[in-house]
Amino acid sequence: MINLLVVIASVRPGRVGEPVANWFVPIAEADERFNVEVADLKVLDLPFMDEPNMPGRREYTKEHTKKWSAIVDRADAFVFVTPEYNATPAPALKNAIDYLYHEWAFKPASFVSYGGVWAGARAVQALKPTLTQLSVMPVPEMVPIPGVAGLIDEEGNFQADERHEKGAATMLGSLAKWSGALETLRQ
Template identity: 50%
Template structure:
């Protein structure tokens, strides 16, 4: 079974990213196509790019980078749960992506974006060139969650409506197809 890492891109105190990620992980577990893990960038707490060598060389000196490399290497696919801040994506997400290079290659990625009326779509569009530069494959199906606070219940959990849940299922189906299709490229070390 392929491994899916769900990356929580917000690190702000009081963030809604954790409830959104927990909701999506529940959807992924119900889907049944992946072994699912959460990767919380707040817990990872990577310092701002402090490796002396270019990530392409994979000559990492710091334990946090070696651990991050192993985490990313272990995944067959990713979902990034991302807010939209000022029409863009978060700095911790960009930093986490830039820390590594070949570990990301030939792996599909889906985007669960959230925010106000736009549902985080501006941030989702903005991150795609970065993902492409890392040889990742952003899947067409995405999960934009507009006016995300309306889905937050009294227990602090997300209760999405049917269209949002259907979008999650469609994206998971696409991720599963792409993870299988890209596996030969990952297996040959083409990255």
């Protein structure tokens, strides 16, 4: 089984990231290749990166860092559920990524990104240099959701269509392949 960590990047009250994640997570959970864990950055509530040592030394001094380190360490692959703010990632996500180093390495990642016409794609592109610096493999298959505001119903649920469903299935297939291929590098 592949341990898949789904990271909810937005921490705003009323965030769309939560209903989007609530749509995606059961799809991943229904896929027998994956054990799914969700890391909600709003719940984790990491402060601005406050470790005195370089993350690569793995000499963490704060309990919140040790907890986050254990979560990322046990993952084999990542899906970031992410908005874009001013064409870049939500700051809580960049902050959470910067906390750690070795825990990310040689694992594939994909994205359920959302926004207006850009569908969060600019945030994804902006995240890639950070992820590749950490030896994360961002796979090309992802789920970009344009016009997300119009897809939230009166109950606050995300209304996916066939494109989103197909995109999620293709992305999970890609993550499964890459996770297997990268396993040798992780050993």
